Amino acid sequence: xxxxxxxxxxxxxxxxxxxxxxxxxxxxxxxxxxxxxxxxxxxxxxxxxxxxxxxxxxxxxxxxxxxxxxxxxxxxxxxxxxxxxxxxxxxxxxxxxxxxxxxxxxxxxxxxxxxxxxxxxxxxxxxxxxxxxxxxxxxxxxxxxxxxxxxxxxxxxxxxxxxxxxxxxxxxxxxxxxxxxxxxxxxxxxxxxxxxxxxxxxxxxxxxxxxxxxxxxxxxxxxxxxxxxxxxxxxxxxxxxxxxxxxxxxxxxxxxxxxxxxxxxxxxxxxxxxxxxxxxxxxxxxxxxxxxxxxxxxxxxxxxxxxxxxxxxxxxxxxxxxxxxxxxxxxxxxxxxxxxxxxxxxxxxxxxxxxxxxxxxxxxxxxxxxxxxxxxxxxxxxxxxxxxxxxxxxxxxxxxxxxxxxxxxxxxxxxxxxxxxxxxxxxxxxxxxxxxxxxxxxxxxxxxxxxxxxxxxxxxxxxxxxxxxxxxxxxxxxxxxxxxxxxxxxxxxxxxxxxxxxxxxxxxxxxxxxxxxxxxxxxxxx
Amino acid sequence: xxxxxxxxxxxxxxxxxxxxxxxxxxxxxxxxxxxxxxxxxxxxxxxxxxxxxxxxxxxxxxxxxxxxxxxxxxxxxxxxxxxxxxxxxxxxxxxxxxxxxxxxxxxxxxxxxxxxxxxxxxxxxxxxxxxxxxxxxxxxxxxxxxxxxxxxxxxxxxxxxxxxxxxxxxxxxxxxxxxxxxxxxxxxxxxxxxxxxxxxxxxxxxxxxxxxxxxxxxxxxxxxxxxxxxxxxxxxxxxxxxxxxxxxxxxxxxxxxxxxxxxxxxxxxxxxxxxxxxxxxxxxxxxxxxxxxxxxxxxxxxxxxxxxxxxxxxxxxxxxxxxxxxxxxxxxxxxxxxxxxxxxxxxxxxxxxxxxxxxxxxxxxxxxxxxxxxx
Numbered sequence: 001x002x003x004x005x006x007x008x009x010x011x012x013x014x015x016x017x018x019x020x021x022x023x024x025x026x027x028x029x030x031x032x033x034x035x036x037x038x039x040x041x042x043x044x045x046x047x048x049x050x051x052x053x054x055x056x057x058x059x060x061x062x063x064x065x066x067x068x069x070x071x072x073x074x075x076x077x078x079x080x081x082x083x084x085x086x087x088x089x090x091x092x093x094x095x096x097x098x099x100x101x102x103x104x105x106x107x108x109x110x111x112x113x114x115x116x117x118x119x120x121x122x123x124x125x126x127x128x129x130x131x132x133x134x135x136x137x138x139x140x141x142x143x144x145x146x147x148x149x150x151x152x153x154x155x156x157x158x159x160x161x162x163x164x165x166x167x168x169x170x171x172x173x174x175x176x177x178x179x180x181x182x183x184x185x186x187x188x189x190x191x192x193x194x195x196x197x198x199x200x201x202x203x204x205x206x207x208x209x210x211x212x213x214x215x216x217x218x219x220x221x222x223x224x225x226x227x228x229x230x231x232x233x234x235x236x237x238x239x240x241x242x243x244x245x246x247x248x249x250x251x252x253x254x255x256x257x258x259x260x261x262x263x264x265x266x267x268x269x270x271x272x273x274x275x276x277x278x279x280x281x282x283x284x285x286x287x288x289x290x291x292x293x294x295x296x297x298x299x300x301x302x303x304x305x306x307x308x309x310x311x312x313x314x315x316x317x318x319x320x321x322x323x324x325x326x327x328x329x330x331x332x333x334x335x336x337x338x339x340x341x342x343x344x345x346x347x348x349x350x351x352x353x354x355x356x357x358x359x360x361x362x363x364x365x366x367x368x369x370x371x372x373x374x375x376x377x378x379x380x381x382x383x384x385x386x387x388x389x390x391x392x393x394x395x396x397x398x399x400x401x402x403x404x405x406x407x408x409x410x411x412x413x414x415x416x417x418x419x420x421x422x423x424x425x426x427x428x429x430x431x432x433x434x435x436x437x438x439x440x441x442x443x444x445x446x447x448x449x450x451x452x453x454x455x456x457x458x459x460x461x462x463x464x465x466x467x468x469x470x471x472x473x474x475x476x477x478x479x480x481x482x483x484x485x486x487x488x489x490x491x492x493x494x495x496x497x498x499x500x501x502x503x504x505x506x507x508x509x510x511x512x513x514x515x516x517x518x519x520x521x522x523x524x525x526x
Numbered sequence: 527x528x529x530x531x532x533x534x535x536x537x538x539x540x541x542x543x544x545x546x547x548x549x550x551x552x553x554x555x556x557x558x559x560x561x562x563x564x565x566x567x568x569x570x571x572x573x574x575x576x577x578x579x580x581x582x583x584x585x586x587x588x589x590x591x592x593x594x595x596x597x598x599x600x601x602x603x604x605x606x607x608x609x610x611x612x613x614x615x616x617x618x619x620x621x622x623x624x625x626x627x628x629x630x631x632x633x634x635x636x637x638x639x640x641x642x643x644x645x646x647x648x649x650x651x652x653x654x655x656x657x658x659x660x661x662x663x664x665x666x667x668x669x670x671x672x673x674x675x676x677x678x679x680x681x682x683x684x685x686x687x688x689x690x691x692x693x694x695x696x697x698x699x700x701x702x703x704x705x706x707x708x709x710x711x712x713x714x715x716x717x718x719x720x721x722x723x724x725x726x727x728x729x730x731x732x733x734x735x736x737x738x739x740x741x742x743x744x745x746x747x748x749x750x751x752x753x754x755x756x757x758x759x760x761x762x763x764x765x766x767x768x769x770x771x772x773x774x775x776x777x778x779x780x781x782x783x784x785x786x787x788x789x790x791x792x793x794x795x796x797x798x799x800x801x802x803x804x805x806x807x808x809x810x811x812x813x814x815x816x817x818x819x820x821x822x823x824x825x826x827x828x829x830x831x832x833x834x835x836x837x838x839x840x841x842x843x844x845x846x847x848x849x850x851x852x853x854x855x856x857x858x859x860x861x862x863x864x865x866x867x868x869x870x871x872x873x874x875x876x877x878x879x880x881x882x883x884x885x886x887x888x889x890x891x892x893x894x895x896x897x898x899x900x901x
Binding site: 060061062063067068071133134135136139140141145147148151152154155235236237241242243276277278279280281282283284285307308309312315316319320323324326327330331333334337338339340341342343344345346347355358359362363366367369370373374375376378379381382383442443444446447448450451452453454455456457458459460461462463 | 554584605611693719761858
């Protein structure tokens with residue numbers, strides 16, 4: 001405490017070598033890379049589970065797995081994709097890009113940054129380890145409704161609860177770090193309303209995370225005590241209320257879906273202006289729209305619960321509030337359209353993914369609006385219609401934006417341009433197969449196929465087969481993506497500092513690949 | 527098998543092409559909500575189509591602008607980027623228009639919702655109780671009560687027999703209702719949350735343990751309408767269908783009489799003494815429809831989830847304890863109280879079966895009278 005240490009050669013440190021570089025790193029770029037690799041591995045694991053699901057649903061009848069394991073697969077697929085792939089993927093992008101985009105030397109809390117990453121592999125391993133336990137892994141859906149997840153759940157559920165706690169810690173610390181960085185580390189002249197939209201969307205997302213992850217922690221803690229310590233929060237026989245669980249869960253769960261999509265909006269708002277060679281249309285309205293969506297996300301959650309027996313006044317309120325979200329969301333789509341309008345567009349791979357995002361997210365947004373209409377939701381609820389809806393917003397929305405971000409920023413990260421031909425193959429392969437996969441699910445959902453069933457009656461057979469074929473093709477496309485990523489890291493055409501002709505912003509003022517330490521002297525933003 | 531699959535896939539692809547080409551609804555390619563058979567389900571359907579077409583219209587507008595822009599404003603065609611990047615007027619316009627469209631959607635949605643939720647002035651009430659994995663129907667006005675269990679044979683599910691047209695949509699005892707009566711459903715659950723959904727009625731309603739939700743319908747056409755449990759309720763969530771049969775008042779009254787007669791016959795049967803062979807035969811049937819979902823057809827259970835019957839301390843131990851668990855279940859676990867689900871004859875038979883099948887060979891026989899005495 002009393003000794004003042006000096007580090008004269010501090011700025012000469014490059015990246016340390018060996019495994020310990022990654023274990024002990026406090027460098028935002030290293031941690032960003034760790035997050036992105038973790039997310040990608042989880043994407044492949046969660047994707048493999050989706051392949052099991054689609055294989056079982058390829059034909060009516062039970063062929064591949066038993067119903068209990070099928071339920072475990074749908075549950076783990078959802079949990080892994082939400083908490084393991086999409087959220088860490090977005091945090092990885094934030095770690096790499098936020099300091100570069102606001103002219104900061106690193107994140108504000110670098111050691112906590114290390115910790116918030118390194119919790120994840122342990123939480124993920126613990127979650128996956130439940131698959132090998134007696135009684136099997138969690139089989140109650142990623143929404144883990146009580147009492148199926150309490151009184152009627154396998155013993156491994158306690159491990160699941162602990163894993164959720166750890167994932168929550170990680171997210172909260174990551175969010176605190178982002179807020180601290182954005183508020184304290186901006187370069188001189190980088191006022192809030194000059195921040196790139198990606199930074200803005202993440203800044204707002206971080207507040208959502210801090211607000212709702214503790215609520216999720218509360219929900220799983222109540223489950224824990226119901227299961228082990230004789231409480232009856234969710235047990236009607238003891239005076240509790242199973243629907244209380246859904247209130248608590250969705251108070252977390254609805255903001256959670258915006259946690260996954262707001263940074264995606266940010267990514268797309270960076271990419272489209274670059275390739276349209278035109279400034280983002282309506283920057284300030286984009287910021288306000290993002291903030292409005294974040295605010296509304298807290299007061300609409302019970303639209304997930306229209307069929308639980310809510311009073312009609314509650315149903316009316318949540319219906320009105322929910323459909324209001326369409327307004328700021330529409331504003332965003334209009335602004336992206338206006339940014340492209342009268343631009344000078346080229347269609348490099350990141351732009352293709354971003355445009356696909358705009359089209360397909362819009363479809364997902366509209367089906368979301370339809371489900372907000374309470375009386376119609378009495379039919380849509382818990383069918384494949386909603387499965388199609390949230391895969392349009394999460395796969396062709398959130399995931400596509402992360403892939404777009406890879407193609408956009410990888411030259412800055414690796415110093416190599418991504419092979420355009422391979423990138424375009426990956427894009428067309430993915431965008432066609434993903435629609436073959438998810439579009440028919442709208443039809444079978446409307447026609448009456450409930451979600452989370454391992455077997456179905458015959459009228460759904462043909463569309464399910466088509467959907468499965470699309471699923472296998474989409475899965476294979478992401479295996480191809482591994483090749484694209486590794487090839488880019490290994491070599492390729494050297495990237496310039498600007499990388500893209502229309503690039504704009506501080507991250508394009510530093511060399512490619514980005515040096516280990518950047519902006520040690522703050523840049524001046526005019 | 528594989529060739530058949532490939533052939534199926536090939537036809538499926540062509541089916542999709544034909545469908546997109548012809549634009550009409552194909553028998554095996556259902557693409558839309560069912561219109562339903564009640565006034566409410568028609569209202570819901572019309573509302574669905576209204577919001578669907580509004581969304582399609584908006585989609586077409588936005589996509590048309592995007593596609594036009596993508597093909598016109600490209601650098602390869604010599605487009606030069608314009609300078610504009612904000613306009614408060616435009617922002618206000620495109621905030622206001624969606625708002626007004628939403629209000630237009632909210633009006634019919636509100637009236638439909640209010641009608642859907644208005645369960646007042648019903649003519650009769652039926653209590654629907656979800657169980658893992660079956661439904662129980664109690665006719666509160668007629669004192670009729672029965673369980674409704676999937677009857678699709680295991681061989682069809684496992685792929686050892688061709689599947690019926692009503693695969694996974696058949697039950698032993700359908701819920702029977704009269705037409706032209708406002709029927710109120712009181713929906714609850716015995717264990718986890720289920721959701722009672724017959725698409726032709728236009729709604730689903732969750733069955734929550736400890737709470738009673740209500741919903742209503744008024745059918746006008748006799749017929750058979752099929753539905754499913756819509757809320758994940760554990761292993762056999764996909765295997766608890768709903769079959770609703772609507773009858774004319776006359777036929778319904780006859781059905782009610784028949785049910786009452788059956789209840790009396792069951793009471794008489796409870797006094798009979800059965801042979802071992804009779805008990806084992808009845809027991810096997812009852813075991814397969816009520817026990818096998820958890821304890822498995824071979825009695826081995828699922829380790830860590832559902833205990834085995836084969837060699838279990840209960841099934842080869844004290845008979846009275848076995849009967850007690852059969853009648854009252856094990857509170858706090860998935861083991862239900864079968865005393866109210868199975869007749870005394872079936873319970874006696876299934877307990878006898880469990881004590882003598884799967885190598886348990888205790889030689890014990892349980893008679894219906896033993897069950898009645900234990901109750």
